[in-house]
Amino acid sequence: MTRYARLTLAAMALALGASVAQAQETIRIGMVLEPPGLDPTAGAAAAIREVTYANIFEGLTRFGPDGAVLPGLARDWDISEDGTEYTFHLARGVTFHDGAPMTAADVVFSLDRARGEGSTNAQKQLFAVIDTVEAVDDHTVRVTLSQPDGAFLFNMAWGDAVILSPDSAATNATDPVGTGPFRLVRWAQGDRIELERNPDYWGTPVALERVTFRFISDPNAAYAAMMAGDIDAFPNFPAPETLAQFEADPRFAVIVGSTEGETILAMNHRHAALSDIRVRQAIAHAINRQDIIDGAMFGNGTPIGTHFAPHHPDYVDLTDLSPHDPDAARALLADAGHEGLSLRLALPPPAYARRGGEIVAAQLRAVGIQTQISNVEWAQWLEQVFTGHDFDLTIISHTEPMDINIYARPDYYFGYDSAEFQALMAEVTATTDPEARSALHARAQRHIAEDFVNAFLFQLPKTGVADARIEGLWENAPVPANDLTAVRWRD
Structure with missing residues (x-):
């Protein structure tokens, strides 16, 4: 083999390796419905949370894939004996996507805004039991309830209860600014939403570098896109009549679970x-x-x-x-x-x-x-x-x-x-x-x-189809979400 041929093969191998590595850092997700906006605190559409939940925006608590309530921006909390006072201890070093620090004042703003007289929150009743919200210091928030609420931590895990910055809250529908591990790159309305990894994320870094949500409402088009490899995963697949074909194809995994x-x-x-x-x-x-x-x-x-x-x-x-x-x-x-x-x-x-x-x-x-x-x-x-x-x-x-x-x-x-x-x-x-x-x-x-x-x-039911090499997608849906924080490609 000539030196030129060896160099050519080496270059091709490097290019192939770079291509595979790049592919394993990106994912293309299919969705049936396009969200009408990207502010989960100002709209009822589940499609908003399918894009934003745990990816762009975060709350004091969050749901895990099994429906358990887990710490979110609040790393832990204390509850008074009578069940009416919650003291949340916030994570340190959290910033919004625009670089502004997230502090207790943002929690006060977000909860007061959600329960306020002019609130447009679709789930305003989640906050009805709140009497006062106080910033004890930059990293401590005290929430006092008008009466005990056995579901309060559960309610704070909803996508409607995420923490916003007062500087960007008004424009989150089109330009969402959260604290999550991904941030918005582009929204080509009628076609796709593109996210990229947040390099300044305060928590555990995510494996994916880039995420694209594609909107495909037609079941036949969804089937064709999966078969052609134009989509890597369709967590809520709209053509259940074709699932047997995917089950018979080793390239795919069929993920069947339950929803709320x-x-x-x-x-x-x-x-x-x-x-x-x-x-x-x-x-x-x-x-x-x-x-x-x-x-x-x-x-x-x-x-x-x-x-x-x-x-x-x-x-x-x-x-x-x-x-x-x-x-x-x-x-x-x-x-x-x-x-x-x-x-x-x-x-x-x-x-x-x-x-x-x-x-x-x-x-x-x-x-x-x-x-x-x-x-x-x-x-x-x-x-x-x-x-x-x-x-x-x-x-x-x-x-x-x-x-x-x-x-x-x-x-x-x-x-x-x-x-x-x-x-x-x-x-x-x-x-x-x-x-x-x-x-x-x-x-x-x-x-x-x-x-x-x-x-x-x-x-x-939650009937999904995905490339068999992908792991970390939710099997069940305790909340409408495409949580990508644990999603990665197998080596």
């Missing part, structure tokens, strides 16, 4: 007919959950009869309260005087909604309820349905953890107003004993099931 996503046929209680429990009960009896799971999710999903995750130890199976019974549905509609009822059904982009909506419409038609289906984009759903309350029925998966308390909010999008349930939720908040909380959770589940507030369909 209660998928419901939500009913607008402001509608005259839907304010009648007999009509809501009729709709619930018209639904065949298993047909929806088989037809829309290709068998993936767990039937639910209330708004609670089946994997939670306090879950009560109440599906027997609303079995598929078309004859009972017709009789209830006749008794209520609503035979020939016509309702609008708004369907957001996810496949579970679009595919499931067609099945639901057929099931309702079989008992005499006609539906006018409108397929709406995500931003339109948020504006029209969630904020504007301009809908009759909609299918949506609620992916926030332990969120049964939304039924205690009369101004929430489905408009359920029950003083009894609101009092029950207040009792849950004030209770710290685990056994007593479990009993209250059971009562709460039964209350909304017996009131037929919504038609409860199934628990959304």
